[in-house]
Amino acid sequence: MKNPVINTTLPGPKSAALIDVDTRHVSPSYTRSYPLVAEKASGLWVTDPDGNIFLDFTAGIAVCATGHCHPRVVQAIKDQADRLLHMSGTDFYYTAQIQLANKLAGLVPGNGNNKVYFGNSGAEAVEAAFKLARWFTRRELNIAFFGAFHGRTMGALSLTASKVIQKKHYNPLIPGITHIPYAYCYRCAYNMQYPKCDLECVRWVEDSLFRTTVPPEEVAAIFVEPIQGEGGYVVPPPEFHGRLHKIAQKYGILYVADEVQSGMGRTGKMFAMEHFGVAPDITAIAKGVASGLPLGAMVANSDIMVWEAGSHASTFGGNPVSCSAALATIGLLEDGLIKNAEVRGAELMAGLRDLQKSIECIGDVRGKGLMVAAELVKDRKSKAFAADWRNELIQKAFEKGLLLLGCGESAIRFSPALTVSKEEIDTCLSIVKECLQEVAC
Numbered sequence: 355m356k357n358p359v360i361n362t363t364l365p366g367p368k369s370a371a372l373i374d375v376d377t378r379h380v381s382p383s384y385t386r387s388y389p390l391v392a393e394k395a396s397g398l399w400v401t402d403p404d405g406n407i408f409l410d411f412t413a414g415i416a417v418c419a420t421g422h423c424h425p426r427v428v429q430a431i432k433d434q435a436d437r438l439l440h441m442s443g444t445d446f447y448y449t450a451q452i453q454l455a456n457k458l459a460g461l462v463p464g465n466g467n468n469k470v471y472f473g474n475s476g477a478e479a480v481e482a483a484f485k486l487a488r489w490f491t492r493r494e495l496n497i498a499f500f501g502a503f504h505g506r507t508m509g510a511l512s513l514t515a516s517k518v519i520q521k522k523h524y525n526p527l528i529p530g531i532t533h534i535p536y537a538y539c540y541r542c543a544y545n546m547q548y549p550k551c552d553l554e555c556v557r558w559v560e561d562s563l564f565r566t567t568v569p570p571e572e573v574a575a576i577f578v579e580p581i582q583g584e585g586g587y588v589v590p591p592p593e594f595h596g597r598l599h600k601i602a603q604k605y606g607i608l609y610v611a612d613e614v615q616s617g618m619g620r621t622g623k624m625f626a627m628e629h630f631g632v633a634p635d636i637t638a639i640a641k642g643v644a645s646g647l648p649l650g651a652m653v654a655n656s657d658i659m660v661w662e663a664g665s666h667a668s669t670f671g672g673n674p675v676s677c678s679a680a681l682a683t684i685g686l687l688e689d690g691l692i693k694n695a696e697v698r699g700a701e702l703m704a705g706l707r708d709l710q711k712s713i714e715c716i717g718d719v720r721g722k723g724l725m726v727a728a729e730l731v732k733d734r735k736s737k738a739f740a741a742d743w744r745n746e747l748i749q750k751a752f753e754k755g756l757l758l759l760g761c762g763e764s765a766i767r768f769s770p771a772l773t774v775s776k777e778e779i780d781t782c783l784s785i786v787k788e789c790l791q792e793v794a795c
């Protein structure tokens with residue numbers, strides 16, 4: 355496929371009928387940016403019930419790492435389904451979970467001396483990290499970042515500081531969490547400029563926070579996304595994590611990397627933390643790990659994951675079918691998809707930077723590998739958010755058959771499958787260019 359095929363007004367009649375039922379019976383808490391009904395999909399191409407074919411640069415929110423329905427993943431799922439669907443890793447042993455734990459333990463940055471806890475989602479992986487950090491340190495306070503998204507269960511939500519709607523009417527949440535500014539250099543919270551700032555955002559933690567309100571010896575963990583995801587695909591400076599990690603080590607604070615969105619090859623390395631040369635104490639994994647099957651994993655050093663039997667578990671966590679999909683996914687990542695993410699990501703960034711030269715409202719282009727964003731602004735001097743233009747652009751792209759999502763206040767997120775081709779990058783760029791020209795900017 356080279357170009358999307360849109361034959362009906364959108365949504366087409368069959369999609370519209372389904373959306374009508376959805377409106378009556380599915381939770382209204384979901385946020386649908388546009389009326390896409392996915393009927394089937396292969397690689398980066400999604401077909402709706404009306405036969406329209408879309409180019410997917412969302413990968414189901416950075417989940418379908420190997421593309422939709424990769425034959426090797428589908429085969430692994432079918433083979434596993436024929437053998438064993440469920441046995442509960444909480445109570446019994448089974449091959450796929452053990453094999454995956456063995457694999458993941460050696461993949462996360464560090465010395466490989468790790469253990470894995472399995473859940474079903476990103477939030478569950480973070481939740482498990484939250485509990486393990488408390489259990490291990492016996493400390494009650496935690497640090498997280500403004501702009502962070504860690505999930506929607508009560509613990510993960512307490513760490514989240516992305517959009518207020520996610521927290522509204524749910525208080526009180528878990529106490530003892532202090533949110534601090536992330537290294538969002540395009541909009542520095544301290545009005546400074548990198549590298550002259552000497553990472554004020556990190557220095558401030560020790561020089562101000564730990565001197566005034568947060569006793570460091572009471573802090574269990576710092577929860578941080580190596581690259582902020584929902585907050586706008588914000589890439590911190592290269593030494594950000596190294597410097598912050600050092601401070602954490604100094605005070606016996608665990609460094610928890612939320613790699614739910616940035617992990618599994620998306621940034622051109624298996625884990626985004628590898629770009630920063632830091633081995634976290636705990637890593638939370640989900641989304642891309644099983645190419646679309648529900649799976650979350652929390653990986654921690656064996657010296658830290660010492661909680662006793664019964665202290666945490668999940669009936670479905672590490673389901674054999676999900677684990678087999680994950681093993682096939684990791685095989686594909688190692689066979690070339692991580693490299694493809696790096697190469698194609700560089701092409702995508704270069705293309706967006708090229709557009710930025712002539713299109714004033716593209717304030718910032720940033721990312722690593724295939725975790726790429728273009729932030730739209732009303733003008734480059736004020737950097738006023740242009741959420742309305744961004745939203746309009748995403749609608750127009752949908753109408754032209756390109757699936758995109760936003761992130762942050764006014765950024766367009768590009769998170770295609772790691773199988774994306776040069777041709778598909780070019781198609782995406784040409785549709786985005788058309789849309790930008792049609793939007794007010």
Ligand SMILES: Cc1ncc(COP(=O)(O)O)c(C=O)c1O
Pocket residue numbers: 475476477478480503504505506579583584612613614615616640641
């Ligand atoms: C960094 C990060 N952590 C956690 C989550 C929560 O994952 P889930 O929606 O699978 O619970 C997300 C989801 O977007 C995420 O991006």
